[in-house]
Amino acid sequence: MSLSAPVSDARAVPVGHRLKRWLYIGHRWLGIGSCILFAMWFLSGLVMIYMPFPALTQSERLADLPAIDWRLVRRFPATDLQAAGVESLPRRAVLEMRGALPVWRVRADRGDERTISALDGTMQLPPTEGQARDIAERFGHAPALGVTRVERDQWTVAGSFDGHRPLWKVALAGPGQRILYVSGETGAVMLDTNRTERFWNWLGSVPHWLYFTVVRQDNALWRQVVMWVAAPCIVVGVTGFWIGILRARLGRRRYRDGRMSPYRGWMLWHHWAGFLGGLFLITWIFSGWLSVDPFRLFFGKGGIASEAVERYEAAGWSSPPPLRVLARQGGSAKQVELGWVHGRPFLELRWPGRTRVLDARTLQPFRPVIAPAALMPNAHVVAVNRLTEPDAYWYQAGGLPKLPVLRVRYDDDARTWVHLDPATGRMLGDLDARGRTYRWLFDLLHKWDLNVLTQSRPSWDVLLWLLSGLGLVTSVSGIWLGWKRLRRPHQRPSLVNPRRGTRSAHD
Numbered sequence: 001m002s003l004s005a006p007v008s009d010a011r012a013v014p015v016g017h018r019l020k021r022w023l024y025i026g027h028r029w030l031g032i033g034s035c036i037l038f039a040m041w042f043l044s045g046l047v048m049i050y051m052p053f054p055a056l057t058q059s060e061r062l063a064d065l066p067a068i069d070w071r072l073v074r075r076f077p078a079t080d081l082q083a084a085g086v087e088s089l090p091r092r093a094v095l096e097m098r099g100a101l102p103v104w105r106v107r108a109d110r111g112d113e114r115t116i117s118a119l120d121g122t123m124q125l126p127p128t129e130g131q132a133r134d135i136a137e138r139f140g141h142a143p144a145l146g147v148t149r150v151e152r153d154q155w156t157v158a159g160s161f162d163g164h165r166p167l168w169k170v171a172l173a174g175p176g177q178r179i180l181y182v183s184g185e186t187g188a189v190m191l192d193t194n195r196t197e198r199f200w201n202w203l204g205s206v207p208h209w210l211y212f213t214v215v216r217q218d219n220a221l222w223r224q225v226v227m228w229v230a231a232p233c234i235v236v237g238v239t240g241f242w243i244g245i246l247r248a249r250l251g252r253r254r255y256r257d258g259r260m261s262p263y264r265g266w267m268l269w270h271h272w273a274g275f276l277g278g279l280f281l282i283t284w285i286f287s288g289w290l291s292v293d294p295f296r297l298f299f300g301k302g303g304i305a306s307e308a309v310e311r312y313e314a315a316g317w318s319s320p321p322p323l324r325v326l327a328r329q330g331g332s333a334k335q336v337e338l339g340w341v342h343g344r345p346f347l348e349l350r351w352p353g354r355t356r357v358l359d360a361r362t363l364q365p366f367r368p369v370i371a372p373a374a375l376m377p378n379a380h381v382v383a384v385n386r387l388t389e390p391d392a393y394w395y396q397a398g399g400l401p402k403l404p405v406l407r408v409r410y411d412d413d414a415r416t417w418v419h420l421d422p423a424t425g426r427m428l429g430d431l432d433a434r435g436r437t438y439r440w441l442f443d444l445l446h447k448w449d450l451n452v453l454t455q456s457r458p459s460w461d462v463l464l465w466l467l468s469g470l471g472l473v474t475s476v477s478g479i480w481l482g483w484k485r486l487r488r489p490h491q492r493p494s495l496v497n498p499r500r501g502t503r504s505a506h507d
Contacts, residue, residue, distance in 0.1 A: 020246075023239055023242065023243065024243060026235075026239060027236060027239040027240055027243060028482075028485070030232055030235060030236045030239075031236045031240065031478050031482065032478075032479075032482035032485070032486070033232075034232060034233045034236040034478075035236075035474075035475045035476075035478030035479045035482060036475075036479055037229070037233055038233065038281070038285075038471060038474070038475035038478075039472060039475035039476055039479060040207055040208075041207075041208055041285075041288070042468045042471045042472045042475060043203075043472070044203060044204050044205070044207045044208035045204075045208055045464075045468060046464070046465065046468055047200055047203050047204030047208075048204045048205055048208060049461065049464060050200075051196075051197065051200040051201060051204050051205075052205070053201060053204075053205040053209075053211075054155050054191060054192070054193040054197045054198070054201065055191065056189065056190065056191050056192050059352065059353075060192070061189070061334075062334045062335065062350055062351065062352045063352050064139050064140065064141070064189075064192075065096055065097060065139065065334040065335065066097040066138055066139070066334075067097075067332045067333065067334055068095060068096065068097060068102055068330060068333055068334065068335075068336065069097065069100070069102055070102075070323075070327035070330060072101065072102050072118065072119045073095070073102050073118045073119070073323055073326075073327065074118065074119055074120070074323065075104075075116075075117070075118055075119065075120065075121040076104075076320030076321070076323070077090070077093045077104040077106050077116050077338070090106045090107055090315060091107055091310065091313045091314065091315065091339070091340070092106075092107050092313070092337060092338060092339045092340075093105065093106045093107070093337070093338045093339075094335055094336070094337045094338075095118060095335065095336040095337075095338075096334065096335045096336075097138070098115065098124065098127075098135060098187045098188070099131060099134045099135040099138055099187070100134070100138065101117060101118075101119060101124075102117075102118040102119065103115050103116060103117055103118055103124060103187075104116045104117075104118055105186065105188065112163075113163070113185070113186055115186045115187060115188075124186075124187065126184055126185050126186075126187070127168065127182060127183075127184070127187040129147050129149070129168065131187065132147055132168035132170060132182040132187070133147050133170060135182050135187055135189065136168070136170035136172065136180040136182055136189065137170075137172070139180060139189045140170075140172045140178060140180055140192070142172040142173050142174045142178070143172070143173045144170050144171065144172055144173070145171045145172065145173050146170070146171045147168055147169070147170050147171075148168075148169045149166050149167070149168060149169070149184070150166060150167050150168075150169045150181075151165055151166045151167075152165065152167075152213065152217060153169070153213065154206065154211075154212075154213050155181075155191060155193050155198070156181055156190070156191060157211070157213045157216045157217050158216070159219055161181075161190060161191075163185065164183035164184060164185050164186065164188075164190055165184060166184045167181045167182065167183065167184050167190065168181070168182040168183075168184060169181055170182060176194040176195055176196070177194060177195040178192060178193070178194045179192065179193050179194070180192050209226075210222070210225055210226055210229065222292075223292040223294075226289070226291070226292045227289065227292060227294050230285060230288055230289040231289060233285045234282070234285050234286055234289060237278065237281045237282040237285055237286075238282055240274050240278065240281075240474075241274065241275070241278030241279065241281075241282060244271055244274050244275035244278055245275070247261065247262060247263070247271060248260055248261060248271070248275055249261075266477050266480050266481055267477075267481065269473060269477045270473075270474060270477035270478055270481060273470050273471075273473035273474040273477065274474040276470055277467060277470025277471055277473075277474060278474075280467045280470065280471065281470075281471050281474065283445045284445065284446060284467075284471070286441075286445070287441060287442045287444075287445035287446035288446055290438070290441055290442045290446075291442055291446065293438075297434070298434045298435060298437065298438040299434070299435065299438070302412075302413075302414030302416060302432035302433070302434060302435075303414060303416055303430045303431070303432045303435070304375050304376060304416065304418060304427070304430045308374075308375050308376065308377075309375070309427060311374070312341065312342065312371075312374050312375050312427065313339065313340055313341060313426065313427075314340060314343070315340045315345070316340055316343030316344070316345070319361070321347070321360055321361065321362075321363055322363070325363050326347070326363060329349065329356075329358065329363055330349050332351065333349045333350060333351055334350055334351060334352065335349075335350040336348070336349050336350070337350070338360060339424065339426060341368060341369070341424055341425035341426055342369050342371045342374060342425060344359075344368070344369060344425075345359070345360035345361060346358065346359060346360055346366040346368070346424055347359075347360045347363075347366075348424065355423075357423045357424055366423070366424065368422070368423065368424050368425035369425060370406065370420060370422070370425050371425070372384070372406075372408040372418060372420065375408075375418060375427065376410050376412060376416065376418075378412070379410040379411055379412035379416070380410065380411045381408055381409070381410060382409050382410065382411045383407075383408070383409040384406060384407070384408050384409075385406070385407045385409075386404055386405075386406055386407075386422070387403065387404060387405050387406075387407055388403060388404045389403065390403070390451050390455075391451070392439070392450070392451070393417070393431060393436060393439060394407070394419060395449070395451050395454075397447065397449045397454050398454060402421065402428065404422055405419050405420065405421065405422065405428060406419065406420040406421075406422050407419055408420060414432035414433055414434070415432060415433040416430055416431070416432045417430065417431045417432070417436075418430045418431075419431075448460065448463060448464060448467075
């Protein structure tokens, strides 16, 4: 809030008054640039409520994948791993279609992925341009208009695509101008975007996250940019709210004519909008600053060790099940995942909207052995809870998370929680004390994603529009006042003189 304070001869002014003057001056000049950023962030944040950044979710993938052609499924990956360059049994393998060919996508402990033909067991090479076209046309159910090879672009700049570069970018025919990105290594469809998503994300996620390709392609640089752009804005928010409190008179002693603010016009709007929405603005920009985990305060210091997860999900069996029986069980399934938990193999068959878990040895319903102690052998399990509905730590904004789920709590130094799938025993995620703190400091303060709000829309929308409206009034009025100040630097904002009742120019 670019408010003003009285000024007198610096030699006669006490130190406290000099500090107050610098408070006003610092807020004014930092606020001129910060208000532009605030306005951009509030407007783009409202867009993001309704148009998230492009992503290919599991439900979208299952909806578009061709059904497995069981007539061509003749090999199980266990017998072909060595030829594919996988020295040990994998943690998981997924059967799905790659164009017209069923393949096993095998993921090793290192995270490297191999693609093995389910027809003859040969390792599949990176797709050619023609193969990428065929994969995209079958997945997108539309003819391709063009295929280009890209290292990265605005929608694939994140590091999660690094193991699949360069990508095949395939434009499909149709009114939505849909574009699919096919992995240049495995041939899997990695992302889809359409014209509506691309348009609105240029007004939403891209400016909101400062997600421009030239910056985002260097993750370390992007984190520093976000940190040092947001940090001065936190100072502006804190100083503005402080000034708003100093200049407001809410008790009996008020300004002339009973006014609680000494300001008029745009300054009055700026004062009250910032005063009423100041705490939200401060917590919102502070939580946005936390989004990049500055100084690595929250992540990478606790939780379940990756080696423990590898042991927990290590393969302990390699004999293939009867494929004819599996084909009858699978029917029109889009994916079949082979995994292991505590040495026991299972198959998870997936259709759009439903799954089925079978014992990979007998093809009967799988009965998992839940062994949470194996994930953290140096700690004790202090509680196991079965969640049948989302709560503050197991939730999904805009939908429902996987339920039911088992929450296991340990007594280790990091106070780790683990969520397990009761149908398979697989670990779905872990969260230590730092992560739970981050959930409140970032997710809540930045997104207000409490289930009571997100599960009862439009309550969540109304709250975010109301709070963002206060932020926009504060920002836009600050931009206008700053513009006037820059154009006419000698004109000082007017306020009501509390002693004489006349308008005076205080700076």
